[in-house]
Amino acid sequence: MNERNEALVEIRNLSRVYQGGVRALDDVSLEVARGEWLAIMGPSGSGKSTLLNILGCLDQPTEGQVVIDGVDTAGLNANALTRFRREVVGLVFQQFHLIPYLSALENVMLAQYFHSVPDEAEAREALERVGLGERLRHLPAQLSGGEQQRVCIARALINGPRLLLADEPTGNLDLLNEQIALELFRGLHREGHTLIVVTHDPGVGELADRVLHLDHGRIAKEEMCSCGPREETVAALSGRA
């Protein structure tokens, strides 16, 4: 098995039970290979976000094992989980979640601050990569939704994470910005990044290598993507207006 196919994420018999006995995830097992783009889909309440939170080390499983890059995160305490998260995981949110009083550049540097040392040159380069070289000093309120999401993507990538997690990254974007964001994800995938994207949108799911369908906390269906050239899929998405 080459490095790209080696499992980055291994989940075994994962369950997450909340107070009151609500089973958000029920005995889920899966593997995600390095460099793979996995889409997770399902109706509301199916456990998508819970799974993403556990993969992002924002939550701990009630039962089961979650091994990311060889580390069993289920056994880590809160401080260790935080350290692991900032080293290994990059997060992209549906609602962007930028600090409103920091500029685009500073929002990216904030992620560096928590990781190690802020590097303005590196942060500038990350924003230029996502096409925001001219908007470095703008506050989030001065950026469009698509631009804010691109800042979010730059922030998620700045510390070189091994795993990129995105929760409905295009959910708040118009079609044009959705296309731009998806192009970015495709570029990252081509570069070998491992992506796990939660989405409601089948068109977004078709861009992935594999789609996992969750229902009531369990894996209902798993399908390999057999769509046509991805460019056509992206174009089709933009033409849906």
Place this chain on the structure above:
Amino acid sequence: MRRRMFARVLVGSLRKRASRTLIAVLAVLLGASLITALFTLSRGVESQAGRELRRYGANLVITAPAARVTTGIGNLEFGFVEAEAQLPDSIKGRLSSAVAQGEIEDFSAFLEGTVYADGRAVAVTGAEFDRLSVLRPWWKVEGAWAPKEADPQASSQAPALVGVATARILGLSAGNSLELRSDDRSISLLITGVVEAGGADDKRVFVPLDSAQALLSTKGISRIEVSVLASKGSIEGIAARLGDLIPEGEVRVVGQVAEAEARVLGKVKLLLGLVAGLVLIAAGLTIASTMTASVMERSREIGLMKALGAGNRSIAGFFMGEAATGAMLGGMGGYAMGTVLALVIGRVAFESTLPASALALPVTLVSALAVSLIASLFPVRTALRIDPARTLKGE
């Protein structure tokens, strides 16, 4: 670069919540101003009293017992008032004998009263001019203590020293002539100097004792200040013997006077301390509540920081940094306001111009910082317990 980023987040956060920040700063400022006022007052008044004790040299004061005068109209009695009485001038002879026998070191007589200058009432003190510079070495005199011998005016006019407050009101300076009038006498004086004594003496005019006696139509004396050597026996013992020598006077140890002042000061300090303590507690509660509100308002921001990998130390650091910044701003403003407050209280309550205390600044800042940081503990604890997964979902 880390420090710059930290400062950037701190400043941005404080500016975004400017009104809440202002409330917290004002709360600290109020408490800090009272701390400064208390500190400045206690050190200033104590040092002034101590200075007078140390430099004065006089250990004993002899005054006439206050006379009780019954007041009333016809058969109606309103009770009594205490009227100022005087000591006879002849006491000086007995005290001179005590000096000759080595019982006391030295003494000086004073007569106080009210006369008029330019139609205004003026407090006058008759004193032995040749002893004044020895008895009052801390006075700052603009001009001279006594007239120069070569000055032709000196032979025709008695000298006078005018307190700086009175000089300002009457528009006087060294070299001017001053006419003082009583009901039936007047006297022309040469002002040799303007005195800054730093107390009630700033409002007085000092003239030779015999000039004051002539003006006030009396041969009496208001008080005599006496210096004794401690090696001659206990001060209290000497005071008792002087009391026997001068039965018409009351002999008091100056320390008793200072003790009385110290008791008053102690009560003022206690009152200010209580008020300062209560205001600091109130400031602490204000800081705790504004910061808790801030944490609630920023729960998503805190959740995001945690999601980006911020540890507890980073989160706590931001909030403690905000509290410390507010403490410094409020502390410095409080120091300025408290210094003015001490000046006003010193003038009104102690007739004293108290200097600003440089030591009050670090004391105030440390107090403000302590209150702010302690008050921040609960809100910081709340911030550290925020669940990023839930807050980022909007719960």
